[in-house]
Amino acid sequence: MQLHYLFRRLGQFLVVLWGAATLNFLLPRLAPGNPVRERLTNAMAQGGLLQEGIEDMVRAYNREFGLDQPLYVQYLSYLGHAFRLDFGYSIAQYPRRVAPMIWEALPWTIALLVSATLIAFALGTLLGALMAWPRAPRWIKWLAGPSIAVSSIPYFLLGLVLVYLLGVVFPIFPLSGGYDVGTMPGLTPRFILDALRHSLLPALSLVVVATGAWALHMRGMMVTTEGEDYTTYAEAKGLTDRRIFYHYALRNAILPQVTALALSLGHVVSGAVIVEKIFGYPGVGSLLFQAISGLDYFLIYGIVFMTVLSITFATIAIDLVYPLLDPRIAYRRT
Amino acid sequence: MARTLNRRQVLALGGVSLAAAVAACQSQAIEVPTKAPAASGGGAPPPTQAPAAGATPAATAAAAGGATPAAPAATKPAAATPAAGATVQAAPQSVGSIANVPREQTVIWSVSDELNQFADTGIFNPFLQGARRTGWHFAFEPLYFYNPYWTDEYTAPPGLKGAKGEIPYQAESYAYNADNTEITVKLRKGVEWSDGKPFTSKDVQFTLHMLRDNAPKLNFSTDVKLWVKEVQTPDDLTARIVLNNPNPQFFFQFFQWHQDAGFPIVPAHVFQGQDPLTFTNLDLSKGSPVTTGPWKLVFASPEQKIFDRRDDWWGAKSGFHALPKMKRVVVLPHFEDPKLTQLLVAGQVDSTHNLQPSDTEVVLSKNKKTEVFTANQGPPYGSLDWWPTALSFNDSKAPFDDPEIRWAINHAIDRKQLIDVGFRGTTRATVLPFPDYPAMKPYFDAVQDLLKAKPIDAYDPNKTAQIMQSKGWQKDAEGFWAKGGQRFPFVILLPPGFFQNSAPVVVAQLRKAGFDASFKSPTNAGTLMSQGDVDAFLQGHGGGIRDPYLTLIHYHGRYYAPTGEPAQQSYRWRNADYDKLVDQIATVQPGTDKFMQLYHQAMEIWIRELPDIPLNQWYLIMPVFTQYWKGWPNEKNPYTAPSSWHRGAAGLILQTLEPASG
Numbered sequence: 001m002q003l004h005y006l007f008r009r010l011g012q013f014l015v016v017l018w019g020a021a022t023l024n025f026l027l028p029r030l031a032p033g034n035p036v037r038e039r040l041t042n043a044m045a046q047g048g049l050l051q052e053g054i055e056d057m058v059r060a061y062n063r064e065f066g067l068d069q070p071l072y073v074q075y076l077s078y079l080g081h082a083f084r085l086d087f088g089y090s091i092a093q094y095p096r097r098v099a100p101m102i103w104e105a106l107p108w109t110i111a112l113l114v115s116a117t118l119i120a121f122a123l124g125t126l127l128g129a130l131m132a133w134p135r136a137p138r139w140i141k142w143l144a145g146p147s148i149a150v151s152s153i154p155y156f157l158l159g160l161v162l163v164y165l166l167g168v169v170f171p172i173f174p175l176s177g178g179y180d181v182g183t184m185p186g187l188t189p190r191f192i193l194d195a196l197r198h199s200l201l202p203a204l205s206l207v208v209v210a211t212g213a214w215a216l217h218m219r220g221m222m223v224t225t226e227g228e229d230y231t232t233y234a235e236a237k238g239l240t241d242r243r244i245f246y247h248y249a250l251r252n253a254i255l256p257q258v259t260a261l262a263l264s265l266g267h268v269v270s271g272a273v274i275v276e277k278i279f280g281y282p283g284v285g286s287l288l289f290q291a292i293s294g295l296d297y298f299l300i301y302g303i304v305f306m307t308v309l310s311i312t313f314a315t316i317a318i319d320l321v322y323p324l325l326d327p328r329i330a331y332r333r334t
Numbered sequence: 335m336a337r338t339l340n341r342r343q344v345l346a347l348g349g350v351s352l353a354a355a356v357a358a359c360q361s362q363a364i365e366v367p368t369k370a371p372a373a374s375g376g377g378a379p380p381p382t383q384a385p386a387a388g389a390t391p392a393a394t395a396a397a398a399g400g401a402t403p404a405a406p407a408a409t410k411p412a413a414a415t416p417a418a419g420a421t422v423q424a425a426p427q428s429v430g431s432i433a434n435v436p437r438e439q440t441v442i443w444s445v446s447d448e449l450n451q452f453a454d455t456g457i458f459n460p461f462l463q464g465a466r467r468t469g470w471h472f473a474f475e476p477l478y479f480y481n482p483y484w485t486d487e488y489t490a491p492p493g494l495k496g497a498k499g500e501i502p503y504q505a506e507s508y509a510y511n512a513d514n515t516e517i518t519v520k521l522r523k524g525v526e527w528s529d530g531k532p533f534t535s536k537d538v539q540f541t542l543h544m545l546r547d548n549a550p551k552l553n554f555s556t557d558v559k560l561w562v563k564e565v566q567t568p569d570d571l572t573a574r575i576v577l578n579n580p581n582p583q584f585f586f587q588f589f590q591w592h593q594d595a596g597f598p599i600v601p602a603h604v605f606q607g608q609d610p611l612t613f614t615n616l617d618l619s620k621g622s623p624v625t626t627g628p629w630k631l632v633f634a635s636p637e638q639k640i641f642d643r644r645d646d647w648w649g650a651k652s653g654f655h656a657l658p659k660m661k662r663v664v665v666l667p668h669f670e671d672p673k674l675t676q677l678l679v680a681g682q683v684d685s686t687h688n689l690q691p692s693d694t695e696v697v698l699s700k701n702k703k704t705e706v707f708t709a710n711q712g713p714p715y716g717s718l719d720w721w722p723t724a725l726s727f728n729d730s731k732a733p734f735d736d737p738e739i740r741w742a743i744n745h746a747i748d749r750k751q752l753i754d755v756g757f758r759g760t761t762r763a764t765v766l767p768f769p770d771y772p773a774m775k776p777y778f779d780a781v782q783d784l785l786k787a788k789p790i791d792a793y794d795p796n797k798t799a800q801i802m803q804s805k806g807w808q809k810d811a812e813g814f815w816a817k818g819g820q821r822f823p824f825v826i827l828l829p830p831g832f833f834q835n836s837a838p839v840v841v842a843q844l845r846k847a848g849f850d851a852s853f854k855s856p857t858n859a860g861t862l863m864s865q866g867d868v869d870a871f872l873q874g875h876g877g878g879i880r881d882p883y884l885t886l887i888h889y890h891g892r893y894y895a896p897t898g899e900p901a902q903q904s905y906r907w908r909n910a911d912y913d914k915l916v917d918q919i920a921t922v923q924p925g926t927d928k929f930m931q932l933y934h935q936a937m938e939i940w941i942r943e944l945p946d947i948p949l950n951q952w953y954l955i956m957p958v959f960t961q962y963w964k965g966w967p968n969e970k971n972p973y974t975a976p977s978s979w980h981r982g983a984a985g986l987i988l989q990t991l992e993p994a995s996g
Contacts, residue, residue: 033858037900040463041860042829043447053549053556054902055864060551061463093453094464095612104636168676175676176450176669178637185635280450280673282636290451293857
């Protein structure tokens with residue numbers, strides 16, 4: 001029974017992956033233009049490339065990248081690449097390959113977005129739980145209004161405001177970038193501090209907005225669990241507030257939060273695009289932006305497929321881990 | 335009871351599969367990069383991970399592609415390639431520990447091309463398609479520099495010799511034979527590669543032969559294949575370039591670096607045996623890139639490239655020139671204008687890519703230790719670029735195929751208003767598609783009689799109306815020219831990122847004259863222009879700066895292609911007489927009477943036909959930070975422009991800068 005469920009779930013996983021991969025293949029192709037020619041003609045327009053034979057070069061590289069093949073042939077070879085997680089050469093940065101480019105950008109994104117997401121989750125969940133807790137300090141309840149306001153602001157707008165306030169008006173933080181000009185990346189205290197300083201502003205915009213949203217969701221869940229009979233029973237038994245809060249209300253209210261957390265961790269890369277763009281932060285988001293503006297098909301494929309993979313993995317993982325958190329879930333019934 | 339057990343089972347399964355997934359991902363992380371060299375080998379059997387890489391379509395495509403363009407490419411040994419592929423992978427690259435260099439001994443500049451992040455950290459081969467202008471352009475050196483601002487009094491910065499704009503560098507002299515089919519280049523004695531090997535005529539020969547034999551995939555390869563028959567090396571310091579056809583422009587065009595024109599000689603002993611189509615010339619741990627310049631790449635990441643001074647540079651050893659004064663050059667990517675402005679205001683960079691006049695004013699007022707090119711620190715602020723702009727058309731498409739219609743449009747353009755409003759007075763109008771450098775003045779003077787007969791700068795909407803009506807166009811109810819119920823089509827295409835300030839003015843003027851004009855700036859502007867799916871476009875001409883020839887060929891009929899087929903120059907204008915004249919000009923040494931006479935004849939056709947409408951000269955405004963470094967090029971000392979991304983500028987600037995204190 002259990003194994004059956006597992007296989008069905010894995011089957012779904014593969015179908016979702018295939019569907020997403022197909023969309024991923026087709027969408028960039030809908031954009032007009034040939035990536036090789038766009039790059040070369042733009043370089044010509046900027047004066048960086050003054051030579052004869054641009055069209056011959058375009059044809060030669062179209063052949064090299066297989067862009068002169070019928071679409072279905074390209075699609076099949078793309079599926080093969082996706083299966084092996086190797087998307088070949090970058091068109092814009094030939095002869096660099098896609099995979100190392102992503103691996104190089106990934107640590108920045110993970111450091112910024114995963115930590116921001118986790119901080120926001122922890123803060124928001126605790127805050128939301130307290131907001132709904134009758135015996136919490138009064139001032140916490142006043143936070144409900146501001147959290148609604150803040151959570152409805154798109155984080156990139158807040159980001160722009162923060163850049164203006166803390167970068168331009170009061171230049172406390174650097175405007176953009178991952179580390180200072182002339183600093184050498186490495187595991188030195190100087191570099192780590194510098195990188196931290198640069199990540200604070202983007203992290204802040206993410207954390208502030210997300211904390212509000214987590215808090216609101218959590219508050220709603222807490223209100224429900226507080227009304228449940230077992231909470232009333234626990235109170236009637238005379239258990240300590242602390243115990244009721246953590247073991248009865250919070251424990252049960254947190255379940256949907258964890259699902260949401262897993263999903264939002266899966267979305268880290270896709271959410272990174274705008275933040276990294278605004279703050280000029282090196283990472284997968286910036287890389288994806290660069291790839292899209294340069295129509296670098298293979299790089300787009302690589303990054304988006306990785307994103308799809310992480311989201312579907314997160315979903316399936318949460319499905320499998322769920323019983324740990326909620327023993328009531330029995331797989332024979334689903 | 336059963337339920338708990340089930341739960342554990344599921345957890346265990348989930349845990350195991352998760353662990354497996356994680357493990358799979360991690361093994362992938364290591365495997366993917368190492369697989370790469372095998373795939374790029376194009377035929378070389380991958381050593382161990384054979385199953386995946388050997389069969390990839392990319393690998394077969396690479397092999398096929400490598401073999402198609404020119405037969406010799408296929409004979410290049412594939413065995414060397416894996417090494418080349420491996421260097422591509424490891425980035426950020428750095429060698430050993432990098433010393434800290436104080437800010438006052440460092441030059442920091444932001445160059446062109448990619449915004450925010452370098453896209454070429456793994457490449458130091460200027461001929462690869464993926465190469466950008468991010469450091470090779472001063473790590474390599476030219477045979478000659480060419481200073482477009484030269485006058486009879488001034489050519490080279492202090493410490494270098496030059497005349498008539500030509501500044502000999504790796505070479506000492508060059509000479510054409512009588513019919514301009516051979517160029518004999520005398521190389522300077524004592525020039526050395528960074529690995530200590532001498533720079534010889536064999537390197538010149540190797541570079542040109544490599545390009546000739548690998549057309550069209552390498553940058554400049556089609557040009558070289560078109561012109562170069564072979565290179566002879568009578569001795570180590572003499573290279574004789576034998577051309578297929580007479581070309582008195584060849585040496586200037588490719589070996590006298592100016593702005594973005596020209597290419598370097600690469601070391602034969604390093605490139606030999608490599609696959610020129612994928613060899614990246616970058617492996618810091620093995621001392622590569624090997625160049626002749628005083629700069630050694632020590633670090634490259636998407637955020638910055640760091641070059642340290644090489645104190646055993648040939649120039650200092652041989653007494654050619656003192657070592658550059660700075661110990662380090664940090665190259666940053668291009669940034670959006672607000673960030674460039676902020677970096678300059680904060681003194682975090684010494685020079686940047688060009689800025690808008692408004693941002694320049696902010697920089698000058700907020701950071702007193704900045705200056706611009708102009709002596710009075712006022713408009714136009716910048717230095718004349720080689721990019722005079724024009725309103726161009728698909729000249730093969732009705733109604734733009736009629737020269738009279740093009741003249742009608744020209745009469746609708748008020749250049750003075752365009753300069754005042756669109757450029758805030760920071761440039762000048764032009765009626766010819768050439769930059770008006772001092773050296774170009776004779777060519778402007780030579781056609782004054784033609785311009786008097788047919789004045790291009792003649793704003794006159796009445797004439798526009800007159801011509802339009804004579805061609806059967808009538809104004810419709812809304813006052814726009816129309817024929818048979820169809821309005822005059824007039825969508826102007828802009829290359830992304832350009833002309834945002836001036837295009838609205840042009841459009842407003844055209845609308846005032848009755849054209850239903852508009853503009854758009856799509857990301858695929860390049861393809862649309864190349865295939866002729868346009869009415870009109872705004873564009874600059876990077877062409878002749880010493881004489882008009884390199885601009886005149888932009889309009890040559892050999893670039894004509896029917897609408898729908900890609901063409902390298904998008905004018906789609908052809909005139910057999912003009913082509914004949916330009917072909918003749920191509921074989922004549924510029925400046926001679928014959929040259930002037932042919933030029934006059936060609937321009938007579940050009941002005942009569944007006945294939946595009948010249949609008950204004952182009953200025954590049956690059957404020958520089960003077961707290962640490964002085965001696966930047968400026969109006970009084972115009973040895974080049976302060977454009978750090980230009981191969982014709984960067985090396986000269988680094989040689990000339992002096993510490994500001996002491």
